[in-house]
Amino acid sequence: MTMIFGVPLAVFMGQLLLGLINGAFYALLSLGLAVIFGLLKIVNFAHGAMYMLGAFATLLGMRYLGINFWAALVLAPLFVGLLGMLVERFLLRRIGHLDHLYGLLLTFGLALIFEGTLVNFFGVSGARYPTPEALQGGFQTGFMFLPKYRAFVLVAAIAVCLVTWYIIERTRLGAYLRAGTENPALMQAFGVNVPLLVTLTYGFGVALAAFAGVLAAPLYPVSPTMGSNLLIVVFAVVVIGGMGSILGAVLTGLGMGLIEGLTKVYYPEAANTVIFLVMILVLMLRPAGLFGKEA
Amino acid sequence: MTFIKKTLASSIAIAATAAMATTAQAEISDGEIRIGYLADMSGVYRDLAGPGGLEALRMAVEDFGGSVNGAPIQVFSADDRNSADVGANTVREWIDTRNVDMVAGLVASSVTIAVTRVLEENDSFGIVSASAASSITNEHCTPNHIHWVYDTYPLANGTAQAVVQQGGETWFMLTADYAFGHALEGDVTRVVEENGGEIIGRVRHPFPTDDFSSYILQAQGSGAQIIGLANAGADTVNAINTASQFGVVEAGQQLAGLLVFLNDVHAMGLEATQGLLLTTGWYWDMDDEAREWSERYYERVGRMPTMVQAGIYSSTYHYLQAVEATGSDDPQTVREYMMSQPIHDFFARNGQLREDGRMVHDMYLARVKSPEESEGEWDLYEILTTIPAAEAYRPLSESQCKLVQN
Numbered sequence: 001m002t003m004i005f006g007v008p009l010a011v012f013m014g015q016l017l018l019g020l021i022n023g024a025f026y027a028l029l030s031l032g033l034a035v036i037f038g039l040l041k042i043v044n045f046a047h048g049a050m051y052m053l054g055a056f057a058t059l060l061g062m063r064y065l066g067i068n069f070w071a072a073l074v075l076a077p078l079f080v081g082l083l084g085m086l087v088e089r090f091l092l093r094r095i096g097h098l099d100h101l102y103g104l105l106l107t108f109g110l111a112l113i114f115e116g117t118l119v120n121f122f123g124v125s126g127a128r129y130p131t132p133e134a135l136q137g138g139f140q141t142g143f144m145f146l147p148k149y150r151a152f153v154l155v156a157a158i159a160v161c162l163v164t165w166y167i168i169e170r171t172r173l174g175a176y177l178r179a180g181t182e183n184p185a186l187m188q189a190f191g192v193n194v195p196l197l198v199t200l201t202y203g204f205g206v207a208l209a210a211f212a213g214v215l216a217a218p219l220y221p222v223s224p225t226m227g228s229n230l231l232i233v234v235f236a237v238v239v240i241g242g243m244g245s246i247l248g249a250v251l252t253g254l255g256m257g258l259i260e261g262l263t264k265v266y267y268p269e270a271a272n273t274v275i276f277l278v279m280i281l282v283l284m285l286r287p288a289g290l291f292g293k294e295a
Numbered sequence: 296m297t298f299i300k301k302t303l304a305s306s307i308a309i310a311a312t313a314a315m316a317t318t319a320q321a322e323i324s325d326g327e328i329r330i331g332y333l334a335d336m337s338g339v340y341r342d343l344a345g346p347g348g349l350e351a352l353r354m355a356v357e358d359f360g361g362s363v364n365g366a367p368i369q370v371f372s373a374d375d376r377n378s379a380d381v382g383a384n385t386v387r388e389w390i391d392t393r394n395v396d397m398v399a400g401l402v403a404s405s406v407t408i409a410v411t412r413v414l415e416e417n418d419s420f421g422i423v424s425a426s427a428a429s430s431i432t433n434e435h436c437t438p439n440h441i442h443w444v445y446d447t448y449p450l451a452n453g454t455a456q457a458v459v460q461q462g463g464e465t466w467f468m469l470t471a472d473y474a475f476g477h478a479l480e481g482d483v484t485r486v487v488e489e490n491g492g493e494i495i496g497r498v499r500h501p502f503p504t505d506d507f508s509s510y511i512l513q514a515q516g517s518g519a520q521i522i523g524l525a526n527a528g529a530d531t532v533n534a535i536n537t538a539s540q541f542g543v544v545e546a547g548q549q550l551a552g553l554l555v556f557l558n559d560v561h562a563m564g565l566e567a568t569q570g571l572l573l574t575t576g577w578y579w580d581m582d583d584e585a586r587e588w589s590e591r592y593y594e595r596v597g598r599m600p601t602m603v604q605a606g607i608y609s610s611t612y613h614y615l616q617a618v619e620a621t622g623s624d625d626p627q628t629v630r631e632y633m634m635s636q637p638i639h640d641f642f643a644r645n646g647q648l649r650e651d652g653r654m655v656h657d658m659y660l661a662r663v664k665s666p667e668e669s670e671g672e673w674d675l676y677e678i679l680t681t682i683p684a685a686e687a688y689r690p691l692s693e694s695q696c697k698l699v700q701n
Contacts, residue, residue, distance in 0.1 A: 124342055
């Protein structure tokens with residue numbers, strides 16, 4: 001059997017694939033953060049809570065309203081996106097003229113409130129969401145048993161990332177967005193409703209997080225703390241990729257998933273820390289991040 | 296003259312009574328019994344002890360009448376957030392500023408070991424109900440704490456032995472990378488090897504971990520018959536769920552959950568957990584006494600109690616009885632009295648507190664019911680055998696505890 005650094009090739013390939021799937025989650029979440037930071041200059045600490053709310057909306061939607069997974073894939077992000085727009089319109093906008101730190105504190109506080117409220121009702125053990133019927137089972141790929149659902153997650157996450165990148169970088173709407181953040185006054189003078197644009201962007205960013213939450217529901221127990229566990233890692237990914245870089249966020253997300261996956265084989269004790277080690281290295285050598293522009 | 300005599304006599308009598316009263320009171324410091332409940336109130340271990348454990352403690356205090364020998368019982372609590380630093384600092388503060396008499400709860404083993412050091416330095420007292428590491432009453436034993444509900448030694452003895460005897464001889468260990476996981480892995484390795492089995496691989500995962508897919512894949516690749524889960528709480532839940540997604544059981548491997556709590560099985564559902572063997576210190580539906588208490592608990596909390604929550608009630612009640620009988624809250628007096636009494640209530644059967652601080656009592660090997668067998672939301676276990684107190688725990692002859700003369 002071919003061995004790679006003492007690990008059978010089959011196991012090695014399997015780990016790469018799993019790393020890529022986890023990376024897809026990092027990519028989706030860091031993409032939302034990057035969009036919000038890039039266009040609104042808000043460090044959105046409520047992002048993990050929005051991811052968690054996406055998963056909870058899926059779970060509770062099924063339990064009480066009979067909404068199936070496929071409908072939840074659209075409805076949960078819409079619901080959380082709307083909630084995000086309310087947050088932007090009534091809370092974040094009021095502190096828009098202050099230092100970034102205030103936005104960070106506000107969103108962090110919101111995250112604690114969402115989490116605490118749900119912990120009170122649901123505890124932390126987490127509830128199980130069934131894998132949708134069409135995606136149960138898996139393929140025998142030659143080197144590993146790949147559950148169909150995980151393959152679906154990988155494809156869906158990458159597709160959504162690409163569409164987002166295309167909208168922001170290649171369409172007229174994206175051009176407005178980018179221009180509106182560069183020089184809001186000028187855009188306003190051209191008759192573009194910039195505040196509306198900002199609200200929509202925040203809503204879109206958190207909807208991405210909620211989308212990741214829906215994808216996560218059948219994989220991990222749906223629990224109020226699922227977001228805060230992930231958020232710190234995702235922030236590290238954004239820092240490594242470069243704050244505000246859209247493509248950077250996606251590529252770094254996938255890359256960090258791979259690095260983490262390999263760490264789990266070679267030195268599992270460090271699996272939770274390896275991303276932060278990379279972050280420290282990047283901050284030392286390229287403070288603006290791998291894909292960021294030097295300030 | 297008679298008048299003076301009478302007055303004098305009664306004054307002396309009053310003075311004497313007052314003096315006696317103060318002597319009795321002086322034994323209970325500050326005239327109050329102060330119990331501090333330290334637990335994970337918001338993280339991965341919240342549901343096995345957490346607010347439910349605090350409620351069980353309050354029930355014990357209420358059932359005791361709210362006071363001991365006239366001294367009111369005061370209860371306060373804090374969240375240790377599974378951090379040894381936070382836990383140790385909280386207890387230090389409780390000792391310094393609130394004169395805490397007994398620290399209850401105590402969940403993550405790493406927190407407990409840090410807290411028991413503080414208790415020993417300050418000659419205070421703690422009852423550990425939720426931690427698992429058997430080292431807490433072995434190399435980390437102190438005269439200032441006791442360990443009530445269970446530990447890793449009987450978990451390995453019960454589950455690992457049963458599994459090896461059923462033919463599961465090759466094991467792959469999935470271990471939480473901290474004090475508790477290491478202790479459990481060590482105990483399991485010993486039991487498996489003593490019974491003729493073999494550990495052919497292991498991976499130590501960070502605590503806590505959300506994504507187990509990589510580790511499950513490694514376990515699959517090892518070809519071991521049994522995947523032993525030396526972790527707890529949400530980690531075990533995640534590992535079992537991931538294993539079911541990757542078709543581990545269908546492919547012929549078996550899972551052995553070494554520390555599985557009632558709330559874990561409830562959260563995962565019977566579909567995913569049916570047939571799982573586990574060792575428990577208590578089960579709410581095991582007999583009439585247990586059921587009766589559990590139903591009272593259920594009315595207050597809305598969930599059935601875990602063995603830890605029941606143990607918190609049991610240990611607190613025994614502590615208060617010891618304070619009442621000795622009229623003192625001095626740690627050594629209370630501990631000695633508790634050691635002198637057999638422990639038998641709705642929770643502990645054939646219970647005895649040993650000099651190393653370990654409360655040994657009957658343990659149970661249980662099997663998780665299938666969805667068809669279960670008759671209700673909380674009808675989850677079938678008790679297979681009782682592991683007698685004398686066999687379940689580490690014998691004192693093997694103890695490394697400094698309090699045991701070997």
